[in-house]
Amino acid sequence: MSDTPEYSYIVDLRQISDAPLVLEPDADARRRLAGRFAITAIDAARAQVKLTADGPVVRADGRLTAAIIQACAISGEDFPVKIDEPLHLRFVPETQIAAEPDEEIELSADDCDEIPYTGLTFDLGEAVAQSLALAIDPFAEGPLADKARAEHNLAGDEASGPFAALAALRGKE
Structure with a gap:
């Protein structure tokens, strides 16, 4: 496995300005990210970040x-999905968040999106790619899910299964 990210956008701390940044991976980067995330395709991806x-x-x-x-997740058929998520990330020097290997640490909600960096640069592109990965629902159901459940008897028949015997006993006393 390569250490080179599929999509990279390096930010130099000395070059940060008030202008928002727009990150849009090209077709090749989107293809590689789709492979990494085990999805069929990424037709478009865009992040606007301040x-x-x-x-x-x-x-x-x-x-x-x-x-x-x-x-x-049910039928295996491809279907389109739109993602629209807020981004809230914090890039923090590695020295400020380093903990002893066996040290127990408490994380607040703000800490969960802290991304360590070293030197004077960080990779905003990889952070956006990871945010996209987290926004993808691995159990998403497409329009053919109910049909596939019926065809393959996955409808969850209440008359069978591990709790059917217990359900039959309900009310008998």
């Missing part, structure tokens, strides 16, 4: 939109 530096800590706030094709 960076705010507070010393070495950088906040990235914005919006991620994407149009993907993924397989239905």
